[in-house]
Amino acid sequence: MSEPHKETPAELDAENARPVDQAAPTTDEVAAPSKTAEAKPEGEVLLEVDNVTLRFGGVVALNEVSFTLRKGEIFGLIGPNGAGKTTCFNAMTGVYRPTSGGIRFKGQSIVGKKKHEITRGGIARTFQNVRLFPEMTALENVMVGADAHHKTSVIAALFRLPRHHREERTGRDRSYQLLRFVGIENRASDVARNLSYGEQRRLEIARALATNPTLLCLDEPAAGFNPAEKQELLALIRKIRDSGVTVLLIEHDMRLVMGVTDRIVVLEFGKKIAEGTPAEVRDNPAVIAAYLGVPTDAA
Numbered sequence: 001m002s003e004p005h006k007e008t009p010a011e012l013d014a015e016n017a018r019p020v021d022q023a024a025p026t027t028d029e030v031a032a033p034s035k036t037a038e039a040k041p042e043g044e045v046l047l048e049v050d051n052v053t054l055r056f057g058g059v060v061a062l063n064e065v066s067f068t069l070r071k072g073e074i075f076g077l078i079g080p081n082g083a084g085k086t087t088c089f090n091a092m093t094g095v096y097r098p099t100s101g102g103i104r105f106k107g108q109s110i111v112g113k114k115k116h117e118i119t120r121g122g123i124a125r126t127f128q129n130v131r132l133f134p135e136m137t138a139l140e141n142v143m144v145g146a147d148a149h150h151k152t153s154v155i156a157a158l159f160r161l162p163r164h165h166r167e168e169r170t171g172r173d174r175s176y177q178l179l180r181f182v183g184i185e186n187r188a189s190d191v192a193r194n195l196s197y198g199e200q201r202r203l204e205i206a207r208a209l210a211t212n213p214t215l216l217c218l219d220e221p222a223a224g225f226n227p228a229e230k231q232e233l234l235a236l237i238r239k240i241r242d243s244g245v246t247v248l249l250i251e252h253d254m255r256l257v258m259g260v261t262d263r264i265v266v267l268e269f270g271k272k273i274a275e276g277t278p279a280e281v282r283d284n285p286a287v288i289a290a291y292l293g294v295p296t297d298a299a
């Protein structure tokens with residue numbers, strides 16, 4: 001479980017995601033204005049979460065939650081601790097089956113599909129806690145992700161058939177490009193456990209991208225980052241979207257969420273309490289109340 005929140009969305013300036021006490025970012029990407037103004041609510045529907053309820057015994061982790069993600073968006077899923085955000089990711093990626101309701105990706109139901117089928121279908125994710133193969137190199141960790149799309153059989157791999165060699169070479173090249181994309185190509189041959197925490201989080205993103213997703217779900221990617229690392233992450237998230245991958249983001253850091261997302265859904269106790277642009281959500285009394293822990297009418 002994550003640290004408790006210290007900021008409410010209303011305390012933040014959606015136009016300027018940079019913390020006031022932080023040095024100006026160094027890359028052009030960070031300095032570029034937020035893409036928020038370019039939200040494309042009319043874009044092609046990619047994911048539909050339709051009236052999803054998910055119960056764990058007596059706990060209703062998701063309570064009739066609905067929202068729609070469109071291609072090309074950076075979409076935020078926020079809410080206080082225990083609101084149901086990770087459960088929502090888990091329902092979308094085949095970890096849990098909703099008790100009721102539907103989830104459609106590219107128009108097809110993904111309820112009941114296995115995790116690897118959903119990955120192959122185009123949804124990739126990272127986790128709240130780093131999950132890498134610590135004794136494998138950074139490059140090998142990414143190649144594991146690329147393997148999800150290999151067509152050769154175990155037999156071909158065992159007998160080192162030419163097709164397997166070709167795929168391995170392509171996977172290696174692409175994995176290296178992805179390390180470069182996330183900015184850690186200089187660590188390609190280092191074992192994952194020797195990478196810094198920030199590098200490990202980037203490596204996880206590279207590995208998720210190696211599955212060639214249409215939708216990338218990031219679960220608290222900025223957890224444990226310092227302000228400078230958060231700015232770099234913000235730039236990376238934009239770069240991922242600009243490369244054609246839709247991004248769904250769970251994040252507690254409100255500056256980051258408000259600065260990078262096009263639209264946001266807010267959950268509280270498993271229920272959707274708000275949806276809209278960062279500015280709309282930031283000014284929503286129900287959202288402010290949820291973060292401050294006071295009743296809506298007292299906010």
Ligand SMILES: Nc1ncnc2c1ncn2[C@@H]1O[C@H](COP(=O)(O)OP(=O)(O)OP(=O)(O)O)[C@@H](O)[C@H]1O
Pocket residue numbers: 001002056059060061079080081082083084085086087088
């Ligand atoms: N496997 C599980 N078994 C029982 N209850 C669970 C399980 N997973 C989550 N829950 C409960 O469901 C609710 C939603 O949890 P979830 O982890 O989805 O919240 P969250 O919004 O991701 O929280 P956080 O920001 O703290 O990670 C919580 O009450 C949690 O205790």
